[in-house]
Amino acid sequence: MKRSIFRNRWLPYLLLAPQLVVVVVFFFWPAFDSLRLSFFKVAPFGDREIFVGLGNFIELLTAPEYGRSVVYSFVFSLGVTTLGLVGSLFLANLANQKIRGLPFYRTAILWTYGIAPPVSGIIWLFIFHPSYGMLPYLLSMVTTYEFNWLLKGWVAMLLVIFAAAWAHLGYNIAFFLAGLQTIPESVIEAARVDGAGGFELFRRITFPLLSPVTFFLFLMNMVFSFFETFGIIHAVTQGGPGDTTTIMVYKAYVDGFVNLRMGYSAAQSVILMALVIVLTVLQFRYTERKVTY
Amino acid sequence: MAMLLPGIRKSTINGRKWIIHLLLILAILLIGFPLYYGFVISTQSLDEVIKVPQSLLPSGYLLENYVKVWNRIQMGRLLINSTIVAVVVGLGKISIAILSAFAIVFFDFRGKQVAFWMIFITLMLPVPVRIISTYQVVSTLGWVDTYAGLTIPLIASATATFLFRQFYITIPDELVDAAKIDGAGPLRFLWSILLPNSGANIAALFVVMFIYGWNQYLWPLMATNSDNMRVVVVGIASTVPTGTQLPEWNLVMAAAMMALLPPVLVVIFLQRWFVHGLLETEK
Numbered sequence: 001m002k003r004s005i006f007r008n009r010w011l012p013y014l015l016l017a018p019q020l021v022v023v024v025v026f027f028f029w030p031a032f033d034s035l036r037l038s039f040f041k042v043a044p045f046g047d048r049e050i051f052v053g054l055g056n057f058i059e060l061l062t063a064p065e066y067g068r069s070v071v072y073s074f075v076f077s078l079g080v081t082t083l084g085l086v087g088s089l090f091l092a093n094l095a096n097q098k099i100r101g102l103p104f105y106r107t108a109i110l111w112t113y114g115i116a117p118p119v120s121g122i123i124w125l126f127i128f129h130p131s132y133g134m135l136p137y138l139l140s141m142v143t144t145y146e147f148n149w150l151l152k153g154w155v156a157m158l159l160v161i162f163a164a165a166w167a168h169l170g171y172n173i174a175f176f177l178a179g180l181q182t183i184p185e186s187v188i189e190a191a192r193v194d195g196a197g198g199f200e201l202f203r204r205i206t207f208p209l210l211s212p213v214t215f216f217l218f219l220m221n222m223v224f225s226f227f228e229t230f231g232i233i234h235a236v237t238q239g240g241p242g243d244t245t246t247i248m249v250y251k252a253y254v255d256g257f258v259n260l261r262m263g264y265s266a267a268q269s270v271i272l273m274a275l276v277i278v279l280t281v282l283q284f285r286y287t288e289r290k291v292t293y
Numbered sequence: 294m295a296m297l298l299p300g301i302r303k304s305t306i307n308g309r310k311w312i313i314h315l316l317l318i319l320a321i322l323l324i325g326f327p328l329y330y331g332f333v334i335s336t337q338s339l340d341e342v343i344k345v346p347q348s349l350l351p352s353g354y355l356l357e358n359y360v361k362v363w364n365r366i367q368m369g370r371l372l373i374n375s376t377i378v379a380v381v382v383g384l385g386k387i388s389i390a391i392l393s394a395f396a397i398v399f400f401d402f403r404g405k406q407v408a409f410w411m412i413f414i415t416l417m418l419p420v421p422v423r424i425i426s427t428y429q430v431v432s433t434l435g436w437v438d439t440y441a442g443l444t445i446p447l448i449a450s451a452t453a454t455f456l457f458r459q460f461y462i463t464i465p466d467e468l469v470d471a472a473k474i475d476g477a478g479p480l481r482f483l484w485s486i487l488l489p490n491s492g493a494n495i496a497a498l499f500v501v502m503f504i505y506g507w508n509q510y511l512w513p514l515m516a517t518n519s520d521n522m523r524v525v526v527v528g529i530a531s532t533v534p535t536g537t538q539l540p541e542w543n544l545v546m547a548a549a550m551m552a553l554l555p556p557v558l559v560v561i562f563l564q565r566w567f568v569h570g571l572l573e574t575e576k
Contacts, residue, residue: 004466006399006479015396016408019389019449023411026446027418030426037426047389094317099310107561108321110568114557116508116526122533122549123331126542134330137346166327171571172562178572227419231510235530249421256425257515273422280417 018119025275039264049263056267065243066251066268073247077225079161084172084221085214087165091153092176093202106177113170118231120167122158125236128159141270149237151243156237160245163236164229171224172217179213216287226272248272326467328553331461336361342543344478354543359551362544366532368551371525373442375507378524381444382506390453390498391491395483397454397459399469413519416451420512428515442516447509448566452574453498460494461487497570500563504556 038056040049060066095105127133128147139147149155183206191205207214230249233239239246239254246254248268256265296436329349334342335358336351362368396402397409420427427446437441464487472482520528529548534540560567 003398003462003472005401006469006473006475006482008479011479012396012400012402012405015392015400019393019454020387020408022445022449023415025417025430026427027423027449028411030423030430031418031428033429034423091317091320094313094320097310097313099313101314105317105321107564109324110564111557111560112324113571114504114560115553115566116510116556118526118530119553122529122545123327125533126334126546127327127330129542132343132345132347132540132542134346153416166324169324174568174571178568194381209540223419227421230421231514231526231530234510234514235533244502248406252421252426253511257428262425269422269424272416276419277417285539 032201034269034273036267037263038270040263040266042262052263056263057271059264060267060271068243069246069251072243072245073226073249075157076164076223076229076245076247079157080082080164080168080225080229081218081221083161083165084168085217086167088172088176088217089210089214091169092173092180093206095117095173096177096180112166113174115167115227116231117164117167118235120164121232121236123195124159124163124166128155150235150241153241156241156245160229160232160237163232164225167232168221168224172221175213175217178208179210183209212287214276216283219279219283219287223276226279227276324395331546331549334543335550337431337543339539339541339543343540358391358543358547360454362532362547362552365544366528366548367520368525368548370521371523371528372551372555374522375525375552377440378443378509378513379503379506381440382447383502385444385448386450386453386502387495387498389448390450391483391488393454393456394457395487397477398458399479399482412451412452412454414450417451420447423501424511424515426562427512436516438517438522440522443522444506446516447506447512449498450502453502456492456494456498456573460491464490493566493569494573496563497566497573499560499570500567501570501574503559504567507556528552 003036037049039051039053041052041055042049091109095109103199125133126287128149130136130150136147139145146152147155149159186207187205188201191201196204226247227249229247232251233245233247233250234253237245239250249272252268252272255268333349333351334347336353336355337347337358338352338354341347341354343460355571377428393408431437431442431446434442434443454525468486469482472486477485507524509524510526514527517523517527529545529552531544532541533549534542534545
């Protein structure tokens with residue numbers, strides 16, 4: 001791309017300096033240091049480092065609790081993503097009709113974007129509260145099953161999935177609505193003239209045309225549930241009961257900051273880094289401009 | 294599922310619209326219920342809260358509960374800290390992104406590609422994948438329990454840089470040439486021409502970044518030890534009663550309401566900016 005530019009030997013570097021300093025000091029150096037630490041065992045309080053090669057990784061991959069945290073992470077992330085995408089696709093379709101009061105409806109859905117995941121977690125914690133919560137109370141009227149997240153891992157998992165999906169609803173809807181608005185009216189009209197009704201229209205026209213947005217949101221929801229939901233786990237379940245909601249990010253935190261196993265935690269960070277690289281590459285290779293319409 | 298799109302025949306349109314309204318209202322009530330429930334609980338006394346099922350109508354203890362929890366966890370201080378973090382992170386991200394994008398678009402220099410990729414790669418390094426080492430850097434700098442420690446590690450922004458880069462590329466060459474002929478240097482051009490034209494982008498980004506900053510949890514949790522430096526989202530987590538404590542969920546919910554109100558109001562009242570900013574930054 002050729003364009004009119006300014007000439008100056010040092011100014012561009014000076015302009016870039018603030019960002020690059022932050023990037024190097026708080027991103028690259030720590031990432032590099034995590035990579036290095038992952039090959040060491042560090043004595044508590046960090047006074048001695050012993051090189052262990054791939055020791056930390058071997059220990060991780062053979063530890064059943066790490067395997068479980070990988071499984072819990074995927075159950076959690078896929079749960080949040082599925083619930084979020086299905087719910088918001090349905091809602092966005094409703095909120096994209098030509099009806100009165102649309103701005104009100106949209107605002108009444110989008111506000112959820114403002115909720116911090118841990119705050120959502122605390123509200124849902126009360127809804128699920130075994131003694132005082134609404135949900136166990138209602139369920140106790142129809143079943144004797146003990147719907148207690150403190151005792152049942154799957155109930156705890158359901159709790160954190162609801163909390164995360166609720167906090168992320170506004171985000172998903174904003175993108176689906178934007179996607180729906182790019183579908184030309186003429187395409188819809190043409191399909192109608194050909195006799196396509198409500199669901200048929202959605203299945204054959206709207207949904208395929210939305211697939212780039214859906215795929216993008218799938219990736220963004222996975223990134224969100226893997227990397228931005230730490231607060232929900234920390235504030236609500238602390239990884240329990242047992243370790244049934246110990247997702248990978250939470251485990252890396254606990255091993256590093258609570259158990260003071262720096263090298264072991266750093267190795268987990270490296271694995272998470274690999275995961276986020278895959279998700280980012282997928283996102284930039286297969287979404288937005290590259291997808292056909 | 295016939296309600297997904299309105300039909301073409303006139304006779305059915307009104308019926309379908311009615312169903313769409315009904316479904317939307319039901320959906321909104323469902324989405325809003327957790328918030329409403331939390332609010333109602335925050336207005337009840339402890340006796341009312343522990344009597345299951347609780348009334349779903351507000352009671353008369355709103356003021357009492359909010360004042361009590363405000364004093365108990367120094368809510369004023371928490372809210373000020375969150376505001377500082379959100380504003381500094383928002384403005385910081387925008388400022389350094391503008392400078393970087395300006396350098397990348399309007400100058401030719403050695404290492405431009407490298408700089409661009411360095412900024413891009415930060416997308417792949419969210420806080421959780423470098424927790425311990427980032428903490429060690431901040432601790433070495435003596436920044437634990439400082440506003441600098443809370444904010445500066447968060448202000449790099451690939452997405453904001455890309456947004457401004459996209460926008461600057463659309464600035465016509467003639468504008469640059471005209472500025473040069475008038476004898477304006479690059480900084481003058483940035484200040485007098487680019488910035489006044491960036492208002493919409495800056496506002497949109499600020500709304501998104503403000504919410505991002507306000508809702509941070511992991512980093513503020515690690516970067517602070519003293520209660521004085523806590524942000525509100527971290528601070529309210531400490532109000533959740535554990536086993537032996539009084540189940541003062543009315544106070545927990547009062548604290549939660551105060552923590553979520555500012556960002557939710559921002560989304561509601563600055564919705565246009567927020568949607569624009571959200572969609573643009575993720576491109």
